[in-house]
Amino acid sequence: MTTNERRVLVHPDKQALAASVAARFLTKAADIIAEHGSAHVVLTGGTIGIGSLAAVNESPSRDTVDWSKVHFWWGDERFVPKADGDRNELQARQALLDHIDVPAENIHAFAASDEVASLDEGVAAYTAELARHSPDGGQWPRFDITFLGVGPDGHIASLFPNLPGIRVTDVPVISVQNSPKPPPLRLSLTRPVINSSERVWLVLAGADKASALGLALAGASYFEVPAAGAKGRRRTAFFVDQDAAAEVPEDLIAESY
Template sequence: MTNERRVLVHPDKGSLAGSVAARFITKLLDILDTQAVAHVVLTGGSMGGTVLAAVGASPAHTSIDWSRVHFWWGDERWLPAGDAERNDEQARVAFLGELDIPDGNTHPFPASDSGLELDAAAEVYAAELASHGVDGLAHPLFDITFLGVGPDGHIASLFPHRSDIQVVDRTVIPVRNSPKPPPERLSLTRPVLNSSQRVWFVLAGADKASALGLALAGASRDEVPVAGIKGRRRTVFFVDADAASEVPESLIARDY
C-alpha cells in the first residue's frame, strides 16, 4: 500500500462532484465487503454539500447498506441545532436526511443551544469518539475522511499561525476567535485526522490554487495546515482545473 499524495484534476465543479461521489460509492462497497461497518468523516463548505448531493443523485447509492455506515464531522460551527450554517445541517439537507439509518449512525457535534459550554462540548464529542474507539485508539478507525481546504490553507477549523494545529494530546478542541466566522467552533485535531485510512481533499476554484500549490511543495503545517494532513493508506486531492493551476505537472495523477 502507498500513502503518497495524488492529485486528480477535473474540468469543472460539476464533473468533480460527480466523480468524487462515484468513487465514494465504489470505495464504500469495497470497504463493507471486508468489514462490518464503515466510519466516514464529512466536511462542510460548498463542495462538501455538493458531493453529498451528487451521492444522493446517483442511482448507485441504493447499492450501499447505509445502516452500516457511521457519519462524523471534522469540525463544526458553534451555532444552534438546525442552523443552516452548521455542517451537519448542510449534510442533512444535501443527502443524509433522505437515509433511513439508525439515529446512532450520525454523530454531530453538540450545538450552542445544547446547554453545554464550548469546552464541555469538546469533551462530550471526545467521549463520543472514544465510545467507538478500536485498537486502543480514542476514536474510530476512520475509513474515509473528507476535507475541504480554505484559501488560507486551513482544514477543519485548524487555521494558519495558530497553536491548534500543534495539539496532539486531545482528539477534539474548542476553537475561539476564529479568523473565519463564526468565532467559536469545535474541531478534530491533526492526529485524529492523520489516523484516517484515506484522506480525500475536495477543492475547487482559483482561490484555492495557492494553498494547494504550497501544500504540495512542502510548506510548513503551521503556515499552511493542509500540508500537515496525510492519510495512512492514501491521500487524494480531488480538484477542478482552476484549483490545480499551481500544481506541478509531475504531481498530477492520470488515474486513481
C-alpha cells in the same frame, strides 16, 4: 498509486468534480463494508463538500451501499444553534443524510450551542463519543475515509494557519474561539485524528484555492499551511477542479486513482 503517495485528480469543473467524488465514495464505501463489516466516514462542510454529498444522493448507485453500516462523523462544526444554516451537520442532512436509510445512532454530530452550555462541554461530549466507538479502548474509531475542504488560507477542518489548534497533538478534539473565518466559535478534530484515517480525501475547487494547494503540495510547513499536514495512512488524494489546479506540478497530477 502506492501507499502514502499524494496525488491530485483534476476535473474540468465543479459539477464534474462533485460527481467524480460521489462515484468514488460509493464504490469505496461498498468495498470497505465488504471488507470490515462497517465504515466510519468523516464529513466536511463547504460548497464543494456539501455538493459532493448532494451528488451522492443524486447518483443512481446511491442505494448500492448498505447505509445501516456506515457511521458519519464531522471534522469540525460551527458552534451555533442546532437549526442554524451554518451548521455542517444541517447542510449534510439536507444534502444526503435525510435521504438515505442510515440509523440515527450512526450520525455522530458535534453538540450545538443550544444543546450544551459551553465549548468545553462540546469538546468533552465529542471526545466521549469518539472513545465510545473506538476499538480496544482507544480514543477514536478506525476512520476509513476523511473528507476535508481546504480554505484559501490552507486551513483544514477548523485548524487555521499559525493558530494553536494546528499544533495540538495530545487530545482528539479542540475548541476554537477566534476563527478568522466566521462564525468565530467552533469545535474541531485535531491533526492526529485526521491523519489516523486510512484515506484522506481533500476536495477543493476555485482559483482562490490554487495558491494554498500549490503550497501544500510543495511541502510548506503545516503550521503555516495546515493542508500540507493532512496525510492518510494509506492514501492521500486531492480532488480538485481545473481552476484550483493552476499551481500543481505536472508530476503530481494523476490520470486515475
